[in-house]
Amino acid sequence: MKKLDYKTYGEFTNELLYLKYDSQIIYEGYTDNLITSVSGDLELKLNYGMSYTSSVIARKSGDYIIWIPKIPLDSDYRYKTIIISSKQFSELWTFLKYKEEDDLEIIKNISADELKLMWMVGARGIERIDDMSYLIKSVKKNINALSTSLEHEDAIFYNLIENRWALKKDEIIEGQDYWKSIIAYLDKGGYEEWEVFKEDNKENLYIHLGNGYCLPI
Template structure:
């Protein structure tokens, strides 16, 4: 798992929080403004050190807590793949004086569509996205070319974009540096490259969810 760091400062009534994930600032602001559950989901209102909040919603995926994008997505929405193991979640929640067991109970299991949303958000154009069908259109419009190795897997790749997913295994795998990467080159999005698949040293192919996290195909 990626490293999670946090610290608070200031007085109790106006306590400020700095939250870092994998050495990147994902939240800076008042401690009380980070977490909400008013929508029925456990939600983090991340700002990445900016003045704009980009909310993510907690989902259970095996023995991990995955923070998924919250739709609709406006053109300024920022997202990075953030996954906690249960120990990280419990330690952060205890530090922030929340009841771990109570909040774990309200976290739903991730759906196949939500996992697909995590995968494709990296390749969208800079536009408003209202639902998964909007995201599919945006991603398809934004594709320029495939890496040479992905050209041999193009049917698998496009099928993942077009089709509904099925969750086969509830586990997250962290890729190793020497795993093979499959790249899509993008046109008008936030990123120029989208790392869609990873292949390990035994030729097992994985969906790359971002930030080195993978899901078995």
């Protein structure tokens, strides 16, 4: 499980929060500006230490709380795969003096489309993304080349991009550091490489949702 670190400082009425996930800062600013549920979903307005925010929405899968991208995505939208345990969620909410039970009630179970959104968002180009169809077009246009390993799995790869997911399993697992990465090379956007799949030492293939978290195919 990735580590979640946080601390507050300053006066109570203007309290500042410093929040890190997996050793990377994901929010620094006023505590009251981090969380909202105005849209009907539990939402974090992350800024990654920058002056602008990129919102993520909470979803559930088993014992995980998963923060997914919020569409539409502007060209400067940033996203990092953030998955925490229910225990980490409870500890953070208690630290921030929020009522955990109230917010847990509004968190929906994650859907296959939302898992696909997580998988693809880092491979987008620089266009504004208004829905999944825009995202698919952007990702396909942004792929420069496939690694040799991915060329052998290209049928599975493009099927996952173009079609709706009907997964036999929806259990998210944390991959091992020694698992092989299978990569697509990108033209524009925030990254030059997309870790599409992970492969374990038994040659089992997994969709890589980001940050080491995987989904069995």
